[in-house]
Amino acid sequence: MSDARQRRWVALGTSGVLMLWAGGLLLSHGACNSARKPMDSPASSSKRALRSDPPPTKNGLxxxxxxxxxxxxxxxxxxxxxxxxxxxxxxxxxxxxxxxxxxxxxxxxxxxxxxxxxxxxxxxxxxxxxxxxxxxxxxxxxxxxxxxxxxxxxxxxxxxxxxxxxxxxxxxxxxxxxxxxxxxxxxxxxxxxxxxxxxxxxxxxxxxxxxxxxxxxxxxxxxxxxxxxxxxxxxxxxxxxxxxxxxxxxxxxxxxxxxxx
Incomplete structure (x- = not known):
């Protein structure tokens, strides 16, 4: 095998290892999040904010x-x-x-x-x-x-x-x-x-x-x-x-x- 072809195979192998490592990180992050309480959706947060707001005012009154x-x-x-x-x-x-x-x-x-x-x-x-x-x-x-x-x-x-x-x-x-x-x-x-x-x-x-x-x-x-x-x-x-x-x-x-x- 020529030196150029050998270098190309080594580069492909290294890329594959990096992709597998990144995929593992993503999977572990998702599992960690699934164990936590789900975050409020923007809609539910908005509803809670509306409930806690004071009554509307007009001209400071x-x-x-x-x-x-x-x-x-x-x-x-x-x-x-x-x-x-x-x-x-x-x-x-x-x-x-x-x-x-x-x-x-x-x-x-x-x-x-x-x-x-x-x-x-x-x-x-x-x-x-x-x-x-x-x-x-x-x-x-x-x-x-x-x-x-x-x-x-x-x-x-x-x-x-x-x-x-x-x-x-x-x-x-x-x-x-x-x-x-x-x-x-x-x-x-x-x-x-x-x-x-x-x-x-x-x-x-x-x-x-x-x-x-x-x-x-x-x-x-x-x-x-x-x-x-x-x-x-x-x-x-x-x-x-x-x-x-x-x-x-x-x-x-x-x-x-x-x-x-």
């Missing part, structure tokens, strides 16, 4: 659950099939509804609502005026001492901000419609009349002594709160008068004390 919402007047109906206390979408059919979210800071809230028209029963306000409106409560110490940012629907459309101050009274039955002061805006945009079935977003935020109100993401009202309003302390909440609505109430994620000064 999180929707309030039924167990967090303290209804002080009227009735709120849960619209979800899940646990009644964990639902975040609600309906109001009655003419007067009031609620607060205890243990929240009182400086910011958002109401995502669909207005379905006037309630079947219409009740005038304590002042005797008849209005359809939905709105937010800020720094709501109680029913006699708080700030309102209201989206008035009828008889005229627009944003109205008022604070109610009755230091010696704490129940609406005691103060009635006393102590209201309308805050004059330094900036205000007119609003179109709502149509039944439309969905809208009302958001209010206090920064220092400035209250800003947004409608559907646009700044529509801004004004300076007077000292009496700034001294109020309490949580956020919401209110409706003679309005059928479907809604979500959103508050800042981090709950905290309701004092501000």
């Amino acid at each position: 999180a929707p309030v659950t039924r167990r967090q919402l303290h209804v002080t007047e009227g009735q709120v109906v849960n619209l979800q099939e899940e646990d009644e206390q964990d639902g975040t979408r609600f309906a109001i059919e009655g003419p007067r509804q009031r609620a607060v979210v205890p243990e929240t800071t009182g400086d910011e809230a958002e109401l995502r609502f669909t207005w379905l028209g006037a309630t079947s029963e219409v009740i005038p306000l304590a002042s005797g005026r008849q209005r359809e409106q939905v709105g937010l409560k800020l720094r709501a110490r109680d029913g006699c001492n708080l700030i309102y940012a209201m989206w008035r629907i009828a008889p005229s459309a627009g944003i109205v901000v008022q604070f109610k101050s009755n230091p010696d009274d704490h129940e609406s039955s005691a103060c009635g419609n006393a102590g209201y002061t309308t805050v004059r805006p330094r900036f205000m945009e007119p609003l179109d009349r709502l149509s039944p079935g439309e969905s809208h977003v009302l958001r209010a935020r206090i920064d220092a002594n400035v209250l800003t109100v947004y409608a559907d993401g646009l700044r529509v009202w801004e004004g300076l709160l007077p000292p009496d309003a700034l001294r109020l302390e309490g949580p956020v909440g919401m209110r409706t008068d003679n309005a059928r609505v479907r809604f979500e109430l959103l508050v800042p994620q981090a709950a905290g004390p309701t004092s501000h000064l």
Whole structure:
């Protein structure tokens, strides 16, 4: 056999040995893996991640659950099939509804609502005026001492901000419609009349002594709160008068004390 042919056979033999050695390594690695717990598939890992994620937030705010919402007047109906206390979408059919979210800071809230028209029963306000409106409560110490940012629907459309101050009274039955002061805006945009079935977003935020109100993401009202309003302390909440609505109430994620000064 020539030297060239001998070298070729040696090279082929060496290659075969290397291939057998690599195959053995692969087989042993597979056997080792089979003894371990199988790894999660991408799909199962994704499902677990979804289950452990916190509830979705919107603009830094999180929707309030039924167990967090303290209804002080009227009735709120849960619209979800899940646990009644964990639902975040609600309906109001009655003419007067009031609620607060205890243990929240009182400086910011958002109401995502669909207005379905006037309630079947219409009740005038304590002042005797008849209005359809939905709105937010800020720094709501109680029913006699708080700030309102209201989206008035009828008889005229627009944003109205008022604070109610009755230091010696704490129940609406005691103060009635006393102590209201309308805050004059330094900036205000007119609003179109709502149509039944439309969905809208009302958001209010206090920064220092400035209250800003947004409608559907646009700044529509801004004004300076007077000292009496700034001294109020309490949580956020919401209110409706003679309005059928479907809604979500959103508050800042981090709950905290309701004092501000």
